[in-house]
Amino acid sequence: xxGDRYEELGLxxxxxxxxxxxxxxxxxxxxxxxxxxxxxxxxxFVRYLHPTTSELGEVDAAxxxxxxxxxxxxxxxYESTCLVEADEEPPHELNPxxxxxAVQLAQMLQMSIVDVAPVMRKLVIxxxxxxxxxRTALIGKDGQISVDGVDVGIExxxxxxxxxxxxxxxxxxxxxxLDRLGIPLVEIGTAPDITHPEQAEAVAAEIGMILRSTxxxxxxxxxxxxxxxxxxxxxxxxxxxxxxQLQEIGAIxxxxxxxxxxxxxxxxxxxxxxxxxxxxxxxGAVLSATDATxxxxxxxxxxxxxxxxxxxxxxxxxxxxQPDRRFGSELADHARKAGAGGLFHSDELPAYGLDTAEMExxxxxxxxxxxxxxxxxxxxxxxxxxxxxxxxxxxxxxxxGVPEETRAAMEGGASRYLRPLPGAARMYPExxxxxxxxxxxxxxxxxxxxxxxARYASDYGLSDDLARGVADSPWREVFDAVVEDGxxxxxxxxxxxxxxxxxxxxxxxxxxLHPDAVQAVIERTDGGSxxxxxxxxxxxxxxxxxxxxxxxxxxxxxxxxxxxxAVDAVVEAVVEAxxxxxxxxxxxxxxxxxxxxxxxLRGRADGEAVSARLRAAIAERQVD
Numbered sequence: 358x359x360g361d362r363y364e365e366l367g368l369x370x371x372x373x374x375x376x377x378x379x380x381x382x383x384x385x386x387x388x389x390x391x392x393x394x395x396x397x398x399x400x401x402f403v404r405y406l407h408p409t410t411s412e413l414g415e416v417d418a419a420x421x422x423x424x425x426x427x428x429x430x431x432x433x434x435y436e437s438t439c440l441v442e443a444d445e446e447p448p449h450e451l452n453p454x455x456x457x458x459a460v461q462l463a464q465m466l467q468m469s470i471v472d473v474a475p476v477m478r479k480l481v482i483x484x485x486x487x488x489x490x491x492r493t494a495l496i497g498k499d500g501q502i503s504v505d506g507v508d509v510g511i512e513x514x515x516x517x518x519x520x521x522x523x524x525x526x527x528x529x530x531x532x533x534x535l536d537r538l539g540i541p542l543v544e545i546g547t548a549p550d551i552t553h554p555e556q557a558e559a560v561a562a563e564i565g566m567i568l569r570s571t572x573x574x575x576x577x578x579x580x581x582x583x584x585x586x587x588x589x590x591x592x593x594x595x596x597x598x599x600x601x602q603l604q605e606i607g608a609i610x611x612x613x614x615x616x617x618x619x620x621x622x623x624x625x626x627x628x629x630x631x632x633x634x635x636x637x638x639x640x641g642a643v644l645s646a647t648d649a650t651x652x653x654x655x656x657x658x659x660x661x662x663x664x665x666x667x668x669x670x671x672x673x674x675x676x677x678x679q680p681d682r683r684f685g686s687e688l689a690d691h692a693r694k695a696g697a698g699g700l701f702h703s704d705e706l707p708a709y710g711l712d713t714a715e716m717e718x719x720x721x722x723x724x725x726x727x728x729x730x731x732x733x734x735x736x737x738x739x740x741x742x743x744x745x746x747x748x749x750x751x752x753x754x755x756x757x758g759v760p761e762e763t764r765a766a767m768e769g770g771a772s773r774y775l776r777p778l779p780g781a782a783r784m785y786p787e788x789x790x791x792x793x794x795x796x797x798x799x800x801x802x803x804x805x806x807x808x809x810x811a812r813y814a815s816d817y818g819l820s821d822d823l824a825r826g827v828a829d830s831p832w833r834e835v836f837d838a839v840v841e842d843g844x845x846x847x848x849x850x851x852x853x854x855x856x857x858x859x860x861x862x863x864x865x866x867x868x869x870l871h872p873d874a875v876q877a878v879i880e881r882t883d884g885g886s887x888x889x890x891x892x893x894x895x896x897x898x899x900x901x902x903x904x905x906x907x908x909x910x911x912x913x914x915x916x917x918x919x920x921x922x923a924v925d926a927v928v929e930a931v932v933e934a935x936x937x938x939x940x941x942x943x944x945x946x947x948x949x950x951x952x953x954x955x956x957x958l959r960g961r962a963d964g965e966a967v968s969a970r971l972r973a974a975i976a977e978r979q980v981d
Contacts, residue, residue, distance in 0.1 A: 663745045666724055763776050
């Protein structure tokens, strides 16, 4: 589909970027922002959430749908979990470090910054917050960025608390970990100025670059998430949540456009047909001997199999809307929300253990005619009834085209139904936190990441890869400090990027390293008192025990330097031991002898110095 085609369809899209901030403590308590493994949990507690009315007496439709499911929420706690996180104590004052970063970002996005930020409560309907709401504060509005020469509006920047991390889901229960709950988060919302998928990716990349320019955002999977709002002219606004990777955004937009186009085509086809939604009927009796595992297990457990005739839907239930997703998948999403495992529909049968004779029996039982389709749901009685009611409602809505809703991103660009689109009734004032005064003067606007990369390459002669790596590294301030002291920029950059990456891959927790210690290691190496080969083992020793001194780490890594005489002695011994090979092969013996010498000197002598001395020794033997 070309850009012209998207223009013809009237594609309009906007982004919501959610980025965790790298602060020491959480937004409304002083607990650490460190993530843990669920196995480290020390206790747990259980909650049930219920919808409440807004100040206008309204109940949010999405909250009501979730509450009707009656789910049980379990929360894992840790030794640092406090009463605020458990919603048993009022929140503390808003984290000033997080506020400064948010103001900084608002300035970089050319936004109008508020003088006072009232804290609001935003209803949370999936149990991911123990209080049932998320605290959020508007910091800036009406900003703008330019991407590929096109201006895109930034509608708002909010400072809010991160949700708890979902750990496990069982039937009727969801388990969350409280380590992530309350980490400061900024939400940046664009105006609906995006008109094609590639532009959506480019805008997300630009905002991501601005976020990383601060050096104050968390990194890694899950620390940044994109929600994408998509609509076409005859469709409806659909919010797709949880896009993890930047490169997935274009595929998400393309797939949602295809879905809406497909739903509109189904609408138009239904307009030409005699459409009726039948009454659910128990068809368990005609399927009592089936080989279909799902149906057999439901009946054996005392459940039921409900079927419903969908008049006029023949051939439409199997209509493809997205990669590996059909209209029947849309109906199945609603059945699953009600607790069923899924459904069977006529366009995919006979299959899954249901044979032709059983299908014909179902057709007769439901009164299905030539242009009709049907759906089957097997589950315990109450679940089957609720699921079938949801499926019938969604099938009826197909006559209207595209429903407004919130969906979850899936692999490959597809998405699945989550809940109705939330309304204004989900937001109301926070009474436990006073409005926060916003001081613009405390936030210094940093250099943009792309400008920093260009400067590092130009001023320090770094390769593009090294310049990009160190400019976007959490060790950037160490780099700036050591090059200002005269350290070789390439040595510093390679240590802070390539060496650190290698150590991480080997399982070393480099985040435990203290910047001052890393700086000292680089400066000693540049000064010649520490071999380059010793950098990795010394940093490894420091990461294992961050409280030890650099000298102690050098000793622990057996990386104490040797003088030139000691290097000469080792080289002479290696050459003497391989005298015949040197005499026969000359410099051809260098690689093998270098390996022997470095096995003795690695980490204690610079490889280049050993290489130079060995070459000289081989040359001397050849002359002799």
